Amino acid sequence: MSIVPDLIVVHEGVQLQCVVAEENEATKRKESSLQRIATAHGCSWAVRTRKQIRENSLLLDNLEHFRQAATVFVDDPLDSLRRDVEAVLTDKSSVSFNDLRRALAVPDKDSSLEAVLIRMQWAGRVHINLEEFRYDEAIVSRGALRTR
Incomplete structure (x- = not known):
């Protein structure tokens, strides 16, 4: 499983924030895998879209x-x-x-x-x-x- 983010931010050492161009069916399918990986490493996570960053x-x-x-x-x-x-x-x-x-x-x-x-x-x-x-x-x- 992989995702190609525009930016990853580690917030206080525990949150991974992947910035993607848009949230679509492909990124939604990967969210459960991202959640499992983050949990296994003791991290929380968030996928942010360019729209959310721009707002x-x-x-x-x-x-x-x-x-x-x-x-x-x-x-x-x-x-x-x-x-x-x-x-x-x-x-x-x-x-x-x-x-x-x-x-x-x-x-x-x-x-x-x-x-x-x-x-x-x-x-x-x-x-x-x-x-x-x-x-x-x-x-x-x-x-x-x-x-x-």
């Missing part, structure tokens, strides 16, 4: 911003910056996005930090609370993560 300006702004950052740095591994982020974020720490940017002295107009955080969240190395806060006010943490 929530906070989710839409965050998605657009992070997509742009990911695209700009798609060919750059940014390993040095990732190591710097890991040095600031110890195993149980949380920090606001803006404080992290200041601690690393990354200029406001430089989106490399966003690109690194996207990759780290995708790999399960950090959690970014993007449902409750705009990306620039979000809390980045390592303490509440679970392996997926």
Whole structure:
């Protein structure tokens, strides 16, 4: 069973949110399989459509911003910056996005930090609370993560 999402968000380490183009019969048939997989791994889950994302300006702004950052740095591994982020974020720490940017002295107009955080969240190395806060006010943490 597989589904190709536009975006997956791990919310507080326990919710997988798959964003799909539209909810149709094909995605509905896969929902029970997704639910079983999430339950087996101790996660809750949600499938969101583009329409649902577009109706929530906070989710839409965050998605657009992070997509742009990911695209700009798609060919750059940014390993040095990732190591710097890991040095600031110890195993149980949380920090606001803006404080992290200041601690690393990354200029406001430089989106490399966003690109690194996207990759780290995708790999399960950090959690970014993007449902409750705009990306620039979000809390980045390592303490509440679970392996997926």
